[in-house]
Amino acid sequence: MTDEEWEQLPPLEAGCMRAVQTLVIGGGIVGLACALRLQAAGQQVLLIERERLAAGASRGNAGALAFSDVLPLASPGILRQAPRWLLDPLGPLSLRPTYAPAMLPWLWQFWRASQPARVAASTQAQAALLAQSAAEWPALLRLAGAQDQLHDGGNLHLYDSEAQWRAAQASWAQRAEYGIAFQNLEGADALAALQPGLNPALRHGVFVPHWQTVDDPLRLCHSLAQAFVARGGRLARAEAQTLLRESRGLMLQLADGSLLLAQRVLLCAGPWSHRLAASLGERFPLEAERGYNTTLPPGAFPLQRQLTFPGHGFVVTPIAGGVRVGGAVEFAGLEAAPNYARADAMLARARRFLPGLRTEGGTQWMGCRPSLPDSLPVIGPSPADDRLFYAFGHGHLGLTQAAATARLAADWVLAQGRPPAAFAPSRFL
Missing domain, CATH: 3.50.50.60 (FAD/NAD(P)-binding domain)
Structure with a gap:
């Protein structure tokens, strides 16, 4: 329809x-x-x-079946990164100052949910739900006659530096405890074998083979x-x-x-x-995590699979024949006007990591993810x-x-x- x-x-x-x-x-x-x-x-x-x-x-998400994302956002790691991110108004995490008072109860519960015992319980529950969803999606796609819309290209996580990559290893070890398969990659050639056209300064990554995407959500x-x-x-x-x-x-x-x-x-x-x-x-x-993206037309870049840039909070995805660049989190409530400068900032970063990316002719979008503090x-x-x-x-x-x-x-x-x-x-x- x-x-x-x-x-x-x-x-x-x-x-x-x-x-x-x-x-x-x-x-x-x-x-x-x-x-x-x-x-x-x-x-x-x-x-x-x-x-x-x-x-x-x-309507405008990244189109991923992210079965490896077993780690909750509410975690000590996010608490450590949040202050640095919040200093950048166009960074991965933004809280509009006028909305901050309304967010205080949610932030308090988020902090409580980030304590180690709560994180362990949330991770176990998240992993179980994701495993069940991986088992249920084939039947749901058959009901919809949409089996051909799902693709098995995997996901390539890319890190700016060796230090950032090594710091991420603890989180990948946690995923491994839940059976998540991944492959560490070092060197520009190893990354280029999975995605040609990357900035050669990118030399560290993690490939997740069992990550799937859909043609267009x-x-x-x-x-x-x-x-x-x-x-x-x-x-x-x-x-x-x-x-x-x-x-x-x-x-x-x-x-x-x-x-x-x-x-x-x-x-x-x-x-x-x-x-x-x-x-x-x-x-x-319940709060609205506002996300932004830009969808570029066919021919923007020969993207082989979804790319994730964890240090910058955005992904680059093949969508409907084109390329979608988006992600990040903004807390500003349901009614505030969009700030499309956030979409522009992600597109500029993507161009830095993908020098051949053609950024003209894109369509911008903002949508609200329903988010609970745990x-x-x-x-x-x-x-x-x-x-x-x-x-x-x-x-x-x-x-x-x-x-x-x-x-x-x-x-x-x-x-x-x-x-x-x-x-x-x-x-x-």
């Missing part, structure tokens, strides 16, 4: 009340994956989205939606406003005054999810009402973890199991 087809969908009839079996709120990759998986399990599903399919981070979302509709699923443009508990089910009031009565509801609205959860009195420390998503039934299932807060790993989240949601609906306690909403409530 393309953007044009989405725009032709009629909105739900204003002022009426409709009854549905299973309602999914949110048309990003997590919501679409859940809807398709539930439908395959025999559920009658309605998915509503207030803007358009894949309107947020699902937006195309993948559209494929999931198309398969969902073809099997009888319903999509609708509607803005969810308030959830109410009733004996007959969960009542959702829409912005136009219409009502939806559902036997069960899955809340998958990304960085906006906490606002709807608050209508039931459940408050989550770097783990919320996946599980609401403590207030177990007819409501939360599935949000995946941070940088929404695309990667969508298949596992969908399976956990289906198991809950079919009463075949509950998600692991590490992702329970009650940890914040």
Whole structure:
């Protein structure tokens, strides 16, 4: 389903009340994956989205299935690097001064989650979820008829210096404990064998062979939606406003005054999810990690695979025949205007590392990743009402973890199991 087809969908009839079996709120990759998986399990599903399919981070992300990213962002290493990064307003991490007071509670919880015992538990939970997602993605792609959209090129992490590369070895050793395969590389020739055209000053890297990418995350979302509709699923443009508990089910009031009565509801609205959860009195420390990128047209650079520059917080990815340069983190809330100077800065750095990169003709983008302070998503039934299932807060790993989240949601609906306690909403409530 393309953007044009989405725009032709009629909105739900204003002022009426409709009854549905299973309602999914949110048309990003997590919501679409859940809807398709539930439908395959025999559920009658309605998915509503207030803007358009894949309107947020699902539209413009780097397209990676990053199964090796088992280490949470909340960690002592990030705490040590954050002050240096924050000194650069266009660096990998930025906090707008006017937003700093609103961020203090989240930052406090992030600091607590970065203590060694908490990090160890979060890493174990993250690794288990990623392993489950790696096992579930092939089946989800088959449901969507999108097997040809996945590629096995691996990922090449590139380091500015030998000191930076050696400092990263501890984190790679941690990944190895969870079965993550990688290969250390030294010398410009070793790097050029995997990616010609690099700046010869780059002489140290790590290659991750089991890293996968998709052609285009937006195309993948559209494929999931198309398969969902073809099997009888319903999509609708509607803005969810308030959830109410009733004996007959969960009542959702829409912005136009219409009502939806559902036997069960899955809340998958990304960085906006906490606002709807608050209508039931459940408050989550969810923040928007704003990311930026520039997508360059075909011919910009002969990119062989995804490249990651850990010291600079960005990646370079083959997307839809072109090249996407993006990443970094900005905390400024959901409503602040984009600062595309951040995208420009990443593009300039990419040009330094890839001297042959043609930077003209690009399209800039900004999207918000839903981020919780312990770097783990919320996946599980609401403590207030177990007819409501939360599935949000995946941070940088929404695309990667969508298949596992969908399976956990289906198991809950079919009463075949509950998600692991590490992702329970009650940890914040």
